[in-house]
Amino acid sequence: MKLAIFDFNGTIFPKETMPFILNQWYKNKYSKYKLLKVFVPLIPLYLKYKMGLTSNLSKEEMEIEAVRGVSKIFTGMSKEEINNFFNRAVISAKKFFNKPVVMEITECKKKGYHTVLLSGAYKPFLREVGELLNIDTVIGSQFLYKDNCLNMISREGIISGSNKLDKLQSFFKEHKIDWENSKAYADSYHDLQLLKSVGKPVAVDPDFELEKVAKSNNWRIIHCN
Template sequence: MKVALFDFDGTLYPHETFETLREHLQSHPKYKKNYKRFVRYFAPTYFGYKLKLVPKIKMQRRALESYILSFKGYTKSDIDEFFSDVANSMSRELRIPLLEKIKQLKKDNYYVVLISGAFIPLLEALFKGVGFDYIVGSTVNYNKSGQVDSKVRFERVFAERKIEILKEHFRGEKIDWNNSQAYSDSISDLKMLELVGQPVAVTPDSALQSIAERNNWKIINHF
């Protein structure tokens, strides 16, 4: 089995996802009241990061955690409604050539995976009908009452964690990694790109650009 792995933030979607999410929360007609709660949760970590007391990775995890904690007490249907609204807006800016590439890979019998640190409800709403065989993202946890659970530690899917999830998912499967593909814009996904025989750097950051050029990987810089 051949697989095709797609990153989301900066790859399928050309902008910084979290900034888009922040703007939507701040301006959403129904849920904008949650924005102050988000700021209250996130501010200590953000200022710690600005003072170089908190690592960037920890700050990014806390940003997503604070975001979903701002919905504390809300139900799954509330979360799905909100992320569906966000997805409707974001869908206009997805990179169409890559969506077409996904369709072609499906026709060519690739097992196509979307793997991202973004929230799963957002990814599922955004790519409904696209045809991904498997979607990996950051989980929103709910308690027994069906409300957002603030007691379960939030896990951001990032870097090496992506590889762990992929290997667990494909455990027992015979994967033709040499003829598989992976698409990403960031050096943080280097291990994912190195996992396959056909890595593709999509509008890569400078570090990934250098590695891609050195290894003669395919680079897509224009859409």
């Protein structure tokens, strides 16, 4: 089996996923109290992340804290309510999808690749994206439920750049993967380990560090914007 692995944030979707989710919460007129309760504590973290200010957390650790922090807005909601929210969110998100990457997904399927959506975004959200884009396998950050209501999201259940390859290999451990002929699409230097694991890495609108690596290794680069 050969895989075509696609990142979401910055690759399929050019916007920041966590702020987008909070914006969808506001636009769809969910509780403003819960929004403020979740958003206000995240402001310092978000400013440090966007402006590159000094922090005792790495960029990846800040992303993990954002995923955990935003997830609190769904606490107490049922699976059905959460799925309905993300169904609406994906309808709004799809108009921003990078068309060249969506075309790559279609072409990979035609060529017999098993397509994979691998991202730190929430799995209920990614599952809706996967259905929309006809992606075979979805691997994302897991919600934990108790009595059918969201309880929490564990740190161990969050997917980040440093553990993406481990999560991917664990998921496909019962399959014989042709890594040399597999593809991976990503935009961030944090995904370097994943990109190096396949024979056909593709940098999509890469950040500065990834672009340097891609050019030095003659990797394919897709510029969407």
